[in-house]
Amino acid sequence: MKFLSVILQRLFYAAALLLAVIVFNFILLSLVPGDIADTLAGESGGASAEVMAEIRRSYGLDRPFYVQLGTYVAKVVQGDLGKSYYFNEPVINLILERVGPTLLLVVTALVMAILIGTLFGVIASKKPNGLFSHFVTVLALVGFSAPVFWTAFLLIVLFVAMLEIMPLSGLADPTTPRDTFAWYLDVAHHLILPVLSLSSIYLAQYSRLARASMMDILGSDFIRTARAKGLGDTAITYKHALRNAVIPVITIAGLQFSHIFSGAVVIETVFTWPGLGTLAFESILRGDTPTIMGILFFSAMIVVIVNLLTDLAYRIVDPRIRSARNA
């Protein structure tokens, strides 16, 4: 019962938060100079005043600000994110079309980074002054400091231009028939370089985090007790220590998941990966208000959901949180 009311409370906060996101973003966007009529006139290489007025009328931009905001909120509440000014397509379709590629890219990169990073960190922590540990430290330093587009270009030069074993850009070759086995393989092939580039930062963070966390845990009393009990090294490392050491990893992973849309923009641009990041970025430049609002709303929703899930993950990993909150 307690648990249920906590969930309900969370949901209420989430709804209020989403409403605030809509209102504040709408206000911010209205402060930006220029609108879609300016964008279209700019792309057309000129325009007449009449046509610009017609575009503004057609999209309802000639109405007072509060009317536009009110109309938008009313529509969103009914589950309608509107139509993109630029693409003339329902925003929800544009988002759904692109959320897949972004999630594929970011989740793959994140999972790879967490698994390999944590593994590296754990191995390194066992011999803190060993060769591997130093290797991980240097790798982390380089991975974290190198700008992600630079890493991406190095990978492109090596694998695309010199070795010619990787495709350059896009989700798949447009001429491959969609949703066939060959297409999935093609997507996987196209995914490798963007994932490598994107995971380079995360990998660095997770390996450092896991290493530090493990060293901390390995020095604590209960590990000594476990050793005194005569437990084997592997059991201690992977069963007792690791379980505790991953708590900060989960925290960071949850936080990072909220940043993914921004973090992936650069990679998406370099590899022409058809994701949400580039759509958001380009829509901002175009003044395509419905699309930007839709993406912001959508990503805010994802953040809210992920925060809820992170919270649940804590409870599963650490029984103390579970009992403390339920008490």
Add this chain to the structure above:
Amino acid sequence: MRKLFTALTCAALSVAVASTAVAEPKRGGTLTFSYRLMAGHFNPAIASGTPTGIPGTQLFAALLRFDDKWNPHPYLAESWNISDDGLTVTVKLRDNAHFHDGHDITSEDVKFSIETYKAQHPFKPMYAPVESIDTPDKLTTVFHLSKPHPAILLAFSSQLGVVIPKHIYGEGDIRKNPRNSQDVVGSGPFKLKEHKPGEYMILERNDDYFMPGLPYVDRIVYKKIVETTSQTIALEKGDVDMTAFAVDPQLLNRLKKNPDLTLTPNGYSAIGPLEWLAFNTKNKPFDDKKVRQAFAYAIDKNFIINVLYGGYAQRSLGPIHPGSVFAPKDVNPYTLDLEKAKSLLDEAGYKPGADGVRIHTTLDYIPGGAAWKRKAEYVKAQLKKIGVDVTIKTSSDFRAWIKTVANHNFDMTLDSVFNWGDPVIGVHRTYQASNIRAGVPWHNTQQYVNPEVDKIMDEAGQELDQEKRKVLYQQMQKIVVDDAPIAYLHTSPYHTIYNNKRIGNPPVNSIWGVCAPWDEVYIK
């Protein structure tokens, strides 16, 4: 050793293949084109701009097409005639043309298209003199004009005036018609097969195309590649066969060395892209012609062209692009002359102060490209030599810059303006006193007023005798260049790059270049 042998065999084979390759166009193949921009829709009747025009002219046919000498040729129109008084234009359609969905193309579609252009297209002057349109029979369209309008033939071509089907686009708000971007129905050489917004589109050969035997290519893949480096690698690897509007001198220099790739500045004369330094003639000190002239003298155009643009741009001397038949000939070129610039400023009463500075002013430039910033910095440095202190301003994005300039909130700005074929469409707008309209991009943003220039433009805009028209535009340009509301610098360094091992008949041999039908292009 064996490896070497294999390599040699391969080389020998490829030489053999190359030498037996026929020079004649042949059917088939996929052409991959990439561009950094991709439009939201491909309906040229409601938008101008090259991202709409490149695919738009493949999907939709126009009444006329133009060669590289500015001569009109039949396209959807079989014949056309302008009456002696210039007030009636009669166009006869060919009788074998169909839209992609099988419907016949009739004079009703022509009427509907031009009426749509008149109401919805950004360029008002194209069809402004069209008062009414008659359709006496299925294939004949008669345009009644309020005044003679020589620009109308160019307005009937390529991306300026395609024919759109009334039965598809005739209902409701055409801007919101979903078939501007999906299931597009035109009558051009290619049909839209697939379109992923902002990502790629696939065009397929229109087997029912009205030009016999054309097009040659089976499929066109149009990919958006934003990043210059990615674009370069794609061309070098052969992933992409062709790109257009390439400007980056570093990219051009690198690709020029590749024997498989051909770079050409041809095919941009109708678009007529010019880059210049504009003055707000209502702001001090630019209300004084001598100051504007002094600034024009202080800038070394050759330095900009050869050093900043690697020699890829071309000098432009006045309002009309050097590729046009109306290009300026006998105008002041404002060859670099710092002493003359200083004495003009002296004459205008702007003497150096104690710190050596005569004038403090500001300079805007188009954000988003390194080239613009470099040019702004050069102008600042050069003007410093004649005692002008320039503060460079930036805008957060392209839209913000448009807004700033369109609302006259600038002293000087670097700008890029296209001629769009006929001077009536893309040149008059910059100089007409009647076209000072705040909030509208690329109007007479300089707020330049000269009644004599207005008079000549009015006359030239209605003159059907091409030779007389040429004389009028020479007169007009001589005055404008002397008045110097703008310091003319150079053409945009646009280049089309194509893989010469793969592409035959690249679409570069007409005034519209890639913004014209690619029906004669073939894959070798």
